[in-house]
Amino acid sequence: MTKMTCLALAGLIASASMAQAVELRFAYASNATPTKEAMAKFGELLAEKTNGEVTVAYFPDSQLGGERELVEMVQGGLLDMTKVSSGLMESFSPVYGVFSMPYLFDNDEHFYAAMDDASITGPVFESTRDKGMIGLTYYNSGARSFYLADGPVETMADLAGKKIRVMQSPTSIEMVKLLGGAPIAMGQDEVYTSIQQGVLDGAENNEFAITIARHGEVAKYYSYDMHTRIPDVVLISTQTMDRLTEAQRAAVIEAARESTEFHKQVWGAAVEAEKDKAATEFGVEFSYPDVAQFQQAVQPMYDALKAEPGKYAVYEQIRAVAGAQ
Incomplete structure (x- = not known):
């Protein structure tokens, strides 16, 4: 095999290797x-x-x-x-x-x-x-709970009429409505200033939103109702x-x-670690409401889900897992 042939083969091998990357x-x-x-x-x-x-x-x-x-x-x-x-x-x-x-x-x-x-x-x-x-x-992504600027959520009355940021999810919007709040869908990057300026009364998210997004600077009351995961x-x-x-x-x-x-x-x-940081560095207060009233209030969502067989089948599968544990 000539030197020229060897160089040509080496070039082809290198090209093939590059093509695979x-x-x-x-x-x-x-x-x-x-x-x-x-x-x-x-x-x-x-x-x-x-x-x-x-x-x-x-x-x-x-x-x-x-x-x-x-x-x-x-x-x-x-x-x-x-x-x-x-x-x-x-x-x-x-x-x-x-x-x-x-x-x-x-x-x-x-x-x-x-x-x-x-x-x-x-x-x-x-x-x-x-x-x-x-x-x-x-x-x-953790359990999502409510956090407000003006006080804890201990009962549904504490959510009545409150402007709450939610994701752009029809299900999340309906949930907050049934719990008495006024859902406002917006991007995560707008939440801090919206609470600060009174456009929002609060939001719902996990503990990381309090610290990483620094929402704990404008909303000091985090209530563990853990409505969604x-x-x-x-x-x-x-x-x-x-x-x-x-x-x-x-x-x-x-x-x-x-x-x-x-x-x-x-x-x-x-x-x-984030929960500890929220309490010590941001002064956030945590509370643990009885969620029975909340669960009852959102029952119409499950009643309506029965009209969507595809979704309801997945719901039944998930609940069956709970029963098998």
Whole structure:
């Protein structure tokens, strides 16, 4: 074999190697530290599983837009991946609305058992395939509770007429209405100034909103009614999956699931740390209302759910998991 032939073959091998290299563009909005760590872990795991063939480039903290814009970019193939609240996904696939139903999950153990059940989550994650994207995995985003500027929520009377920020989710909007509040859908980045200026009386979210988003500076009363445990979902463009090899697709799926297991390990301790920080650094007061009245008030949502067989079937699956624990 001549020297020229050897050089030509080396060039072809190098070109083939370069052709196999894939960089996935993963953008997301502002998030709690454990979730950022889990997304970073996904990239590390994927690189390991593909021997560096598939890597991830991150665009954090809304650099490329808010959650809705990022979903639409993934949908159109302009972005490979994103991580958003499943509450937002309800407007792309109604079945996601089940996860926003109030008092659906009894506790963290029930939440994880249901979300890890592929017979429950698999069809939901696949429900947007015809829209150009699918769900890969989920992350815990905590239990959402109400927090107000002018006092705790001890009974429904404390929510009456209060302007409460909610996600752009029809289910979340209906829940706050039934609890007597006045829901206002807006982006997370507008909440602080809206409470500060009196446009909002409060919001509903997990403990990280109090500290990371610094809402504890303008809303000092956090009431643990824990009405929802709405998971986050990691999305990937179907165009992206289609251009990957079978082995690369398998690695993406495996790395995503393992990143969820990593997230479980760090989430609980992080929540407790943020709660302590909210109390000591922001002076937030925590209360624990009796939620029986709240649960009764939202029952019409479950009555109405029966008219949507697809959603109701998922609801029954999730509740069956609670009974099996």
